[in-house]
Amino acid sequence: MTDTTSETVHSATDLLFEKFGDAIQADDREGYEGVIVSSDQLVDVAQSIRDDLGYNLLTNLSYVDYLADDFFEVVYHAYRVPAGGPPLTFRARTPRNEAILPSLTGVWPSADFQEREAWDLMGIRFAGHPNLKRILTWEGFEGHPMRKDWREPFYEEDNKPFKTRWPGGEVDRAEMRVPYGMNVQYPAGFTVDGYSPEGDAALYAGLAVPESASGIGVQQIKTDQLVVNLGPQHPSTHGVFRMTVTLDGETITRLEPVMGYLHRNHEQIGERNTYLMNMPYTDRLDYISSMANNMAYAITVEKMLGQEVPYRAELLRVLMVELTRIVNHYWAIGFLLNDLGAFFTPSLYAILERELVLDLFEATTGSRMMCNYMRFGGVAYDLPPYIGGPAVKPGDRARELDTLQFLNDLVFERLPRSLDELDRLLTTNEVIITRCKGVGVLPADVAIAYGATGPVLRASGVPYDLRRADPYSIYNDLDFDVAVRYNGDTYDRYLIRMDEVRQSLRILQQVVPMLKETAGEDYWAGKRPYNVRVPVGEHYGHHENPKGELGFHIVSDGTANPYRYHIRAPSFINITPLEEMCRGSKIADAIIILGSIDIVLGELDR
Amino acid sequence: MYGVGILKGLGITLKHFVDTYVDDFKWGIRRYTSDEGFTARQGLETEGLFTVQYPEEKIAVPERFRFVPFLVVNDQDHATEPDADWCTSCGICAKVCPPQCIWIIRSTDPDTGRPVPQPKDFFIDIDICMNCGFCAEFCPFDAIKMDHDYELSDYDRTSTHIYNHAKLAKPLSYWQMIAPSRAEQERLSREADEAAKAARKRK
Amino acid sequence: MADPTPAIHNPDYPIPEELRNNIAITTLDRIYNWSRAKSVWPMLFGLACCAIEMIATAAARYDPSRFGMEVMRPSPRQCDLMIVSGTVTKKMVPQIVRLYNQMAEPRYVLAMGACASGGGPFKEGYNVVDGIDKFLPVDVYVPGCPPTPQALLHGFITLHEKIESQSITTVPWYRKGESEAIPVPILGPDLIDLRQASLINYMSTQTPEPPQPAAAAEEPVAG
Ligand code: SF4
Ligand code: SF4
Ligand code: SF4
Secondary structure (H helix, E strand, O other): OHHHHHHHHHHHHHHHHHHHHHHEEEOOOOOOOOEEEOHHHHHHHHHHHHHOOOOOEEEEEEEEEEOOOOEEEEEEEEEOOOOOOOOEEEEEEEEOOOOEEEOOOOOOOOHHHHHHHHHHHHOOEEEOOOOOOOOOOOOOOOOOOOOOOOOOOOOOOOOOOOHHHOOEOOOOOHHHOOOOOOOOOOOOOOOOOOOOOOOOHHHHHHHOOOOOOOOOOHHHHOOOEEEEEEOOOOOOOOOOOEEEEEEEOOEEEEEEEEOOOOOOOHHHHHHHOOOOOHHHHHHOOOOOOHHHHHHHHHHHHHHHHOOOOOHHHHHHHHHHHHHHHHHHHHHHHHHHHHHHOOOOHHHHHHHHHHHHHHHHHHHHHOOOOOOOOEEOOEEOOOOOOEEOOOOOOOOEEOOOEEHHHHHHHHHHHHHHHHHHHHHHHHOOOHHHHHHHOOOOOOOHHHHHHOOOOOHHHHOOOOOOOHHHHOOOOOHHHOOOOOOOOOOOOHHHHHHHHHHHHHHHHHHHHHHHHHHHHOOOOOOEOOOOOOOOOOOOEEEEEEEEEOOEEEEEEEEEOOOOOOOEEEEEOHHHHHOOOHHHHHOOOEHHHHHHHHHHHOOOHHHHOO | OOOHHHHHHHHHHHHHHHHHHHHHHHHOOHHHHOHHHHHHHOOOOOOOOOOOOOOOOEEOOOOOOOOOEEEEEOOOOOOOOOOOEOOOOOOHHHHHOOOOOEEEEEEEOOOOOOEEEEEEEEEEEOOOOOOOOHHHHHOOOOOEEEOOOOOOOEOOOOOOOEEOHHHHEEEHHHHHHHOHHHHHHHHHHHHHHHHHHHHHHHO | OOOOOOHHHOOOOOOOHHHOOOOOOOOHHHHHHHHHHOOOOEEOOOOOHHHHHHHHHHOOOOOHHHHOOOOOEOOHHHOOEEEEEOOOEOOOHHHHHHHHHHOOOOOEEEEEHHHHHHOHHHOOOOOEOOOHHHOOOOOEEEOOOOOOHHHHHHHHHHHHHHHHOOOOOOOHHHOOOOOOOOOOOEEOOOEEOHHHHHHHHHHHHOOOOOOOOHHHOOOOOOO
């Protein structure tokens, strides 16, 4: 299957060569694929890739700093939706000292936030971008931190492990090393006196009420347009997310998401880390579905390593990932209802089921949330003999639940029953129907243009699921359907999560008996080294996370640390069409539309 | 008919409310006092209220549970080497630790100046540690393990949150108590390793 | 015999036998602290992964209403306790300080997790504040990444102990005058803590020196 599909990519690039001639170059570096497009023709080529070749979803935009060769490279990965298959990779280069490229927002609106991120963190300007502001840091921040020659205040060495830890590991706190006793640094000659921060001036200027087209100034006719700020501390924004909305009465005319309040420099730390060290960090991306993040990262690196995974490990992975999907969707539904005003009752029921699944995670991996379960070539542990633990502390209550029995009961009885109950509790509730039906409609073509993936895309009638579209692991042998709904409104985004839970249960009901059969088989192949070296090259690997496509774009220079470690986070890109979905709705609907997208800040801000 | 959906939903909440009392009748006081009652309340057949009455009752954490690490040392009543470190100061845990929060000072022989396989001191900054368990997983000598004591809240961190060797060291019997079957497994595999080594030597 | 009476009416004052069932004598401190400790309202705001465990704690299994803490208020003016649950980033810290300034006294801060206590696994990052105690006075630290719900509950109990040890005569919020607000840091080229303004101005006159070797810093005592 892979052969025929890679042929389609080749014939596609052949077409490009024919049409654009010299503007296209094959990328002949070892381990790389795709084509290099000259920057002056980039927009035309992109147009042609989308319209002539049918790669209609620009999934990922990554940026790499080739310091030694003195250029930045922006890498684009485009997919065919809903047909599936491998990506078309194309890239453009720009010199480091004057980094500018044409913006692709006109071709793919999904490039919007990703280009802003590249500007913010790498300092690449995108000509023609409508709103090129900093996105993860703030206006006025000094420097572009993902550049290879930029150093953070607590900089120690380029790569871990640091040499100061062993054998002469005199302990110190990093803040003792810097003059301010805190994680800060200022440009030379900076003084506080006379400094005025830029603040949110640019943000509010962008949202300012425009002069009306007829030439009458707004001031003169005194309308009720006003700018409202929601967040970052707001109970219904699912973490530290902020949006500023312009309202006409109660109707939203403009909306701008503001993010970066949980920007934890994941990618920069990831480039200091070794490959294995990044595994527990991926737990903290989408912290509700850590298992799925592990999976995405593991399959990406395994692909680069050419590492095989034993069958039982695949089973265990699918088991954990699908349980995670169920937990995530329960959580999302519970908190969507919170946003609707059904404060906490549905969430409580959802969290109850989650707790039971977490008991399994905790007994298997050692942690409820930060599972850190997958390794390159398998998983860290087999299933435990029983769930529960020995009583040690005063007051400890021991439990001993046989794991296989537990799994059996969980996927054949408990979860189906609780799902039915949730269904009866919510689906036909008139308040929910009134509040959700027809709210925040996202048509299929808009969803694709804005790069939406996962349940958001499938609720708009596009049956695109990576488990089927670009199969990996053992999903090809499993029997399940890609859930799809057609209205693209908030209600359908609620329903699609219910459908997906049912499909996940179907998968689990096939996996659990197989787990019984393969008991005792190997679950981790290979030598289990802690310092893997990955062959030189580049790879974009992805996985159908509960929230959408989670991708890792990794560039290796052959050492033990990734040269570039870019994360394509589903929440980050699914939030791009938020303004489209909200425009014309009431302000109260913005909250539930956001809830129905199901974002998590850990991966939105990274 | 409008309102049926709402009524159905309310019925479900009512059922959840009643379920607790049904279970209370079924189990009586044993629901709260016996281990079986606790297991039933905290297992898959739980209906209704399922609160753990912390701190009177606590869910015992599983054997693989990870919180901050600790160092295994011999018991005090060990026949030949009481309190001896298992750690050989090989540095692997410091190398795999993702946020680099382990600091190890290797001992040196005062006479020859050559390194001695033993830590002079060992530090873990628990304000950085991400409880990932890599140190325990990759330690070749079973010398560092993940602790199960999660009740560590305190009023100050500057002087107490960098654990040194004295605070990290815990006897082997502690590990055998919190993770009996894993400790047993490790003992068996160590013995097997040693037997294999001895066999190789004899050849 | 263990004292069967709850701590609240346990004065050092003998009550006549016939009045024992009708009268409770207590000290003002005890009743004051008892009532405060049993109704600590946390603020409803979460920062990162730890917030998920905080929500799990607030749910049915661990049920903080047993401690009188189930009322989570989104408005800082109605809360007593700020749970800093997760990574504090530079971009977020002005808002956190502002929220803290808006809380009415007595107010408490609980740093949940490694990140809020001292930076956590992301400490080395350029946008991360290495511990909320750089800005706010923290009352209780709960280590862990993330602390499990039971660990957080233990943190709550630790906080209650602290509250119960305070005395009405010495607590700062009955002193004369207003308590000082913490200056809200501003986002310049990097985070600017206004209390450090003179240091920053002074450093700007110095020529940048090469970074000092790590070992030169003082060695913290481990306890
Ligand atoms: S890996 Fe084990 S033996 Fe080596 S230094 Fe760490 S604790 Fe000691
Ligand atoms: S648990 Fe992980 S973060 Fe903590 S000391 Fe061990 S390796 Fe380091
Ligand atoms: S302490 Fe750990 S779990 Fe908590 S916010 Fe920080 S990284 Fe997340």
